Amino acid sequence: MKAVPFLMFQGDAKPALALWRDAFPALEVLELEEHLEGAQAGQIAAARIRLGGSEWRLFDSPPVHAFTFTPATSFFVDCDSEDHLRSLVDKLGESGEVMMPVGNYGFSTLFAWISDRFGVSWQLNLP
Incomplete structure (x- = not known):
């Protein structure tokens, strides 16, 4: 399976x-x-x-639906470097939404949570 x-x-x-x-x-x-x-x-x-x-x-989807993506479901990406994380924030975040800007929130070196312009949510992490 x-x-x-x-x-x-x-x-x-x-x-x-x-x-x-x-x-x-x-x-x-x-x-x-x-x-x-x-x-x-x-x-x-x-x-x-x-x-x-x-x-x-x-x-x-051929039929139009009233629902779309939600931040309740996201893709969590562990980045290799600060430059990598910031590059993803810039590219994926363009015309999207920032839920948590790049910062140190105490659980990793750096973290950002964004949704891209299509509504797909990304949690970007530098361990």
Whole structure:
């Protein structure tokens, strides 16, 4: 058995994936299928990615839903250096929201909690 996060977007899966690929050069796209016709042509029908050893799935939902992402669920990333953490904050946080700015909160060297412009929440940590 294998359980993986599955992220549902409302037409923003492709730009979100582009942002993450820029922020995380080691991100691997394992599978990418796009809608070929209709109102969703060019949007992601199904994708599998791997980041930091974890596999995720994502897609653009055909029906519009009243819900979206919430900070109650986030991706926790241990960074290798302060420069790495600050780079991720800059890239992922552009046009997003800062819930906890870069700082020392007593539980690690540096930490930041942000959501990207698509609403996906990231906890960025320097142990």
